[in-house]
Amino acid sequence: MAKNDTLKTASVLAFERKLDPSDALLYASSWEKREDEQQWQPVAVREKSVRGTISNRLKAKDQDPAKLDAAIENPNLQTVDVATLPHNADTLVARFSLRVLAGAGTPSACNNAEYQAKLEQAVAEYKQAQGFGELAHRYANNLANGRFLWRNRMGAEQVEVSIRQLAQGKAIKEWTFDALSLSLRAFEDTAELKELASVIAKALAGELHLLLEVVAYVRMGRGQEVFPSQELILDPEQKKKKGKTLYHVSDIAGIHSQKLGNAIRTIDTWYPNENDEDLGPIAVEPYGSVTTQGKAYRQPKQKADFYSLLDNWMIKDQVPSKEDQHFVMATLIRGGVFGEAG
Amino acid sequence: MSEVKNLLVLPRLRVQNANAISSPMTWGFPAMSAFVGLMHALERKLFSAGINVSLSSIGIICHDFDAQTTEGGYIRGFHLTRNPVDKTGGTAAIVEEGRVHLDITLVFSIETAAAESEHSNMAHQINDIVAGMRIAGGSVVPNRSVPSHQQRPQWVVLDDKEEERAKQFARLKRRWLPGFALTLRDDYLSGHHQTLQQQNPEASLLDAWLDLSRLNHHCSMENEGQPNEKPAWQVQRPYRGWLVPIPVGYGAISDLFNPGEVANARDEKTRFRFVESLYSIGEWVSPHRMKQPEDLLWYVDNDEEADLYRLNNDYHLRATAQ
Numbered sequence A: 001m002a003k004n005d006t007l008k009t010a011s012v013l014a015f016e017r018k019l020d021p022s023d024a025l026l027y028a029s030s031w032e033k034r035e036d037e038q039q040w041q042p043v044a045v046r047e048k049s050v051r052g053t054i055s056n057r058l059k060a061k062d063q064d065p066a067k068l069d070a071a072i073e074n075p076n077l078q079t080v081d082v083a084t085l086p087h088n089a090d091t092l093v094a095r096f097s098l099r100v101l102a103g104a105g106t107p108s109a110c111n112n113a114e115y116q117a118k119l120e121q122a123v124a125e126y127k128q129a130q131g132f133g134e135l136a137h138r139y140a141n142n143l144a145n146g147r148f149l150w151r152n153r154m155g156a157e158q159v160e161v162s163i164r165q166l167a168q169g170k171a172i173k174e175w176t177f178d179a180l181s182l183s184l185r186a187f188e189d190t191a192e193l194k195e196l197a198s199v200i201a202k203a204l205a206g207e208l209h210l211l212l213e214v215v216a217y218v219r220m221g222r223g224q225e226v227f228p229s230q231e232l233i234l235d236p237e238q239k240k241k242k243g244k245t246l247y248h249v250s251d252i253a254g255i256h257s258q259k260l261g262n263a264i265r266t267i268d269t270w271y272p273n274e275n276d277e278d279l280g281p282i283a284v285e286p287y288g289s290v291t292t293q294g295k296a297y298r299q300p301k302q303k304a305d306f307y308s309l310l311d312n313w314m315i316k317d318q319v320p321s322k323e324d325q326h327f328v329m330a331t332l333i334r335g336g337v338f339g340e341a342g
Numbered sequence B: 001m002s003e004v005k006n007l008l009v010l011p012r013l014r015v016q017n018a019n020a021i022s023s024p025m026t027w028g029f030p031a032m033s034a035f036v037g038l039m040h041a042l043e044r045k046l047f048s049a050g051i052n053v054s055l056s057s058i059g060i061i062c063h064d065f066d067a068q069t070t071e072g073g074y075i076r077g078f079h080l081t082r083n084p085v086d087k088t089g090g091t092a093a094i095v096e097e098g099r100v101h102l103d104i105t106l107v108f109s110i111e112t113a114a115a116e117s118e119h120s121n122m123a124h125q126i127n128d129i130v131a132g133m134r135i136a137g138g139s140v141v142p143n144r145s146v147p148s149h150q151q152r153p154q155w156v157v158l159d160d161k162e163e164e165r166a167k168q169f170a171r172l173k174r175r176w177l178p179g180f181a182l183t184l185r186d187d188y189l190s191g192h193h194q195t196l197q198q199q200n201p202e203a204s205l206l207d208a209w210l211d212l213s214r215l216n217h218h219c220s221m222e223n224e225g226q227p228n229e230k231p232a233w234q235v236q237r238p239y240r241g242w243l244v245p246i247p248v249g250y251g252a253i254s255d256l257f258n259p260g261e262v263a264n265a266r267d268e269k270t271r272f273r274f275v276e277s278l279y280s281i282g283e284w285v286s287p288h289r290m291k292q293p294e295d296l297l298w299y300v301d302n303d304e305e306a307d308l309y310r311l312n313n314d315y316h317l318r319a320t321a322q
Helices: A065-073 A113-129 A133-144 A147-152 A191-204 A236-241 A257-264 A306-314 A322-334 B032-048 B116-131 B162-175 B186-199 B205-213 B315-321
Strands: A013-015 A019-021 A024-029 A045-052 A076-083 A091-100 A158-167 A170-178 A210-219 A252-255 A266-268 B006-019 B053-067 B099-112 B138-141 B154-157 B180-184 B216-222 B230-236 B242-252 B275-285 B298-300 B308-313
Touching: A019 A257, A091 A147, A091 A191, A091 A257, A091 B138, A113 A306, A113 A322, A133 A147, A133 A158, A133 A191, A133 A257, A133 A266, A133 A322, A147 A210, A147 A257, A170 A191, A191 A210, A257 A266, A266 A322, A306 A322, B006 B116, B006 B162, B032 B053, B032 B099, B032 B116, B032 B242, B032 B298, B032 B308, B099 B116, B099 B138, B116 B154, B154 B162, B180 B242, B180 B308, B180 B315, B186 B205, B186 B275, B186 B315, B205 B242, B205 B275, B275 B308
Parallel strands: none
Antiparallel strands: A019 A091, A024 A091, A024 A252, A045 A076, A091 A210, A158 A170, A158 A210, B006 B099, B006 B138, B006 B154, B053 B099, B053 B180, B053 B298, B180 B275, B216 B230, B242 B275, B242 B308, B298 B308
């Protein structure tokens, strides 16, 4: 194809997310009777007030012993939200649904018809050459290995993930995985995972409507603390009242859908890696950003970020490497507003 | 508005993270324009899926409302999302987003040339397509709070006979309880405006709108002139019912530009105009108070000569006639 000098990035360019999880709701159950839904009890979020101590790092001028004693005498009172399993249940049940939508690569808003046509052509070429198999395989892994449980997965004795394919409200297929036997570092390839990946790939390609119900059973011990999502509250007045607010939906503790989405799309192993260390997959983000590390792995300087790759592909006709194509497609599936400010 | 012949009911949709900031001045339930927008988008989607129907009006019944805000106190704050770090590794700016979880029933007036035997099948297909769409920016997720037989889409062909029609509607209404439907009360706004003008001739419609949007407390003396005289505070409510300020559409604040004339517009095929929100008063009415399906249906009622792009609902016409 001839080099296209006239094509410009659309100033309005937005994509809807194609992997659409619901919030996960948390229930408590006992491991032996985990599959009996009638026995599940909702995990409630309750408040507790604690008398804390001053333990933050002190500035040099405050390190004078007299001052420190004075500070320690002042109790650090705080009210926080907490959620635990009840004392008669040892298993956390987290349940959510995941809708996989077709039309990856079709923008929901784009004000440049030529650009859109180019984009659709590139996506069609990708579909033909690579298909959604690789991405679907990785998404399937992240469902099966229970990564979406985040801190609830750590220190768990046993984790079982059961995934059902729903149609008209009924399960038509079911897969069960032992989540702890699957690695968080690598993507594995078992027969069951292949099956799950193939339905996800079909749904992404638009060959089928897909709604998955994911239920994770986490054996963590009676009365153990569980970790629903924390709410971000900016209002300083409200913040003073309570140090931590946990998420709940009609009095059942929950994990935000955004957080589940982030775990499911933690598939990016293609980012540039200076020392060739094995850092494991990171979430698909335009700049490869990892919040917990405060670091962006795909720097625009190295031309490894989404925008550089997309612009090179669309405008300069430099087709990125296979790995980077996967990354660009995964970002389009993630969705977002990618237009260029005019 | 012509009499509605067919109704398509999509019951008890659970919508997650819908937009709760309905306009620059109101928050809470998503703006009605979001649902009318859904109707247009749905019609186009159905057309490309080979289902030829026309949708002309839409009604909403809300069964559950769970705004993502802080609880307690007079001042509410939205629960926001912490976004991934930016390219330098610093925290990304927080864009305020109001989110709400909804449990709603959508009612469309629908017309089609297809045979009646296909209706039920079409209703299921439409339900599937809606499940993959955004409603007011929120996702449709499976609803666990009601049994699945109550979530089946329904296509109702309304009878021509008045009596039979009333019976059909009564059956529908029962299924919509408990819930509240949003209706338009333009009449309250203009009525209250007149009341205010009697005291203060300069009172504007905005004063009337604000006055209806809040609770006014006023003080009066109980047992005046007697030994047990005491002041009493009362809430002043000029009208009964659950009134809310709502946006009802857009008014033009610029000329109408040709496609592509304005830089960075959303698309280059549609004419473009800058607008601002129009406001009115809405009332949440329990469906059992409604006399006919038209009471809860909203439709587009643009007045292009007056440069108004607005939505309308006819509930108040009948409510005042009673």
